[in-house]
Amino acid sequence: xxxxxxYEPLIDDFEAFREACERPLPSxxxxxxxxxxxxxxxxxxxxxxxxVDPCAWHAGLFRxxxxxxANWPYYHGWxxxxxxxxxxxxxxxxxxxxxxxWDACAAPGSKTTQLSALMDDRGLLVATDNNLGRxxxxxxxxxxxxxxxxxxxxxxxxxxxxxxxxxKPYDAALVDVPCSCEGTIRKNPDTLxxxxxxxxxxxxxxxxxxxxxxxxxxxxxxxxxxxxxxxxPEENEAVLDHVLAEEPCRLVAFDLxxxxxxxxTEFEDRTFDESVRKAKRIYPHHNDTGGFFCAKLExxx
Amino acid sequence: MTDTESEHDGQEFVRLPTGPDGRIHEDQPxxxxxxxxxxxxxxxxxxxxxxxxxxxxxxxxxxxFHADTxxxxxxxxxxxxxxxxxxxxxxxxxxxxxxxxxxxxxxVIHLTxxxxxxxxxxxxxxxPWDGDWGYLIATHDIAGETEPLGVGLYLHGELRSQIPKxxxxxx
Numbered sequence: 001x002x003x004x005x006x007y008e009p010l011i012d013d014f015e016a017f018r019e020a021c022e023r024p025l026p027s028x029x030x031x032x033x034x035x036x037x038x039x040x041x042x043x044x045x046x047x048x049x050x051x052v053d054p055c056a057w058h059a060g061l062f063r064x065x066x067x068x069x070a071n072w073p074y075y076h077g078w079x080x081x082x083x084x085x086x087x088x089x090x091x092x093x094x095x096x097x098x099x100x101x102w103d104a105c106a107a108p109g110s111k112t113t114q115l116s117a118l119m120d121d122r123g124l125l126v127a128t129d130n131n132l133g134r135x136x137x138x139x140x141x142x143x144x145x146x147x148x149x150x151x152x153x154x155x156x157x158x159x160x161x162x163x164x165x166x167x168k169p170y171d172a173a174l175v176d177v178p179c180s181c182e183g184t185i186r187k188n189p190d191t192l193x194x195x196x197x198x199x200x201x202x203x204x205x206x207x208x209x210x211x212x213x214x215x216x217x218x219x220x221x222x223x224x225x226x227x228x229x230x231x232x233p234e235e236n237e238a239v240l241d242h243v244l245a246e247e248p249c250r251l252v253a254f255d256l257x258x259x260x261x262x263x264x265t266e267f268e269d270r271t272f273d274e275s276v277r278k279a280k281r282i283y284p285h286h287n288d289t290g291g292f293f294c295a296k297l298e299x300x301x
Numbered sequence: 302m303t304d305t306e307s308e309h310d311g312q313e314f315v316r317l318p319t320g321p322d323g324r325i326h327e328d329q330p331x332x333x334x335x336x337x338x339x340x341x342x343x344x345x346x347x348x349x350x351x352x353x354x355x356x357x358x359x360x361x362x363x364x365x366f367h368a369d370t371x372x373x374x375x376x377x378x379x380x381x382x383x384x385x386x387x388x389x390x391x392x393x394x395x396x397x398x399x400x401x402x403x404x405x406x407x408x409v410i411h412l413t414x415x416x417x418x419x420x421x422x423x424x425x426x427x428x429p430w431d432g433d434w435g436y437l438i439a440t441h442d443i444a445g446e447t448e449p450l451g452v453g454l455y456l457h458g459e460l461r462s463q464i465p466k467x468x469x470x471x472x
Contacts, residue, residue, distance in 0.1 A: 034400075035399075035400075040444045040445075040446065041444075043444040043445070044443050044444035047443075047444065070470065070471075070472065071472070072443050072472060073443070073444075075421060075450075075468075075470050075472060076399065076443065076448055076450075077399060121367055122367055122368075123368060124368040124370070125368075135377050135378075139377070139378050140467065142378070142381075143381050143382070143394075143396040144396065144468070146381075146396065146399060146400040147381070148353065148365055148366065148367040148380040148381045148400065149366070149367040149368050149380065150378065150380065151366070151368070151370070151374075151376055151378065151379050151380070152376060152377040152378035152379075153376050153377060154376075154377050164370060164371075164374045164375070164376060165370055166370055166371055
């Protein structure tokens, strides 16, 4: 937990933040609208005696008083266990049915399947990961949830090829990168044991490469959402600052009906582009969730 | 290896041909045969299933994709694996039946909650049925709706659960 002390200058109520990080996380499911709707899914859960507490900001997210996997609606692919903040980036990207969309770091597929549901399972959704074991989890989640518009590729996202997809650019991309996962500490209390600044700086290098590739593959006027589950500015605002300088894109404002703080323009001895304030930081004490970072970019060339 | 043979290697997805002349191996199903099969076996309308493109990866493994691209394509997945066409009796997958089966109008066997629980746990059950033998869609009622559970093989008075091990649950 001492690792988190480096963020004290960034956080308004650091005591509340630390206390929240020590509490376990509630169990949350997302309703899969490819197969059902929130009202029907809620009825099915309550018929089994499972208490349902809908999240105020999203009609299809329920907090449950039990583990999500052992009930009839789950068996039917009506539900997917997904941390509440993990549902943020797909809702920010908000693709339309028929769009062409790339999910750059897709496995195990919580956000991929959510994107497909937002697309009404229509239009090309390319989901990329570089690990076969994780791709297997992605496939089984997608098929259980009834997703039929996803194409899965095994690649390093930094070198993603448009060739299999008629070499046409995407309308939108989701870049939910591998990160140091500090924000998952409530789910995985050991997550900070392996923490090192060297690891953070190293992983930030690949994050920059993946986000750059996403901007390159999206058409002018299309959107890219960048997200992490970490607090480290090296993996968040610094990545945005780098890509703003290297690729034709700008940060855009977006609404998020959850408590949050703006992106930070200074950390330790570094400063970042003023526009990174449009990104959003979600701390665990804000909404009793995990920690998260989310930014929305528009491609300008 | 010729280009045609390379399309057999099980690593590429090849779009099903529209007619018999486009087959790359002699038992490759055509798109029309796949649409006809769902319609004849389960009464699922062509108008719905025509929206998908159909692909083969490895002999007799058919995938449905709710988008399209140039064929062949070398990727890990393209939509959903929906049908096995090797052998005399084509077999739908659990996931396809769960996704498409709400539209089925025949060869559907409706189970009680108790029978449904045994079915998803992978058990075979003696259940009376006076329809066709072979692969059936098993359904039950949940939240006021009739929902497909998966595929059962009906033979000699017995419904044999075809739920894959990884999808079985004790509910």
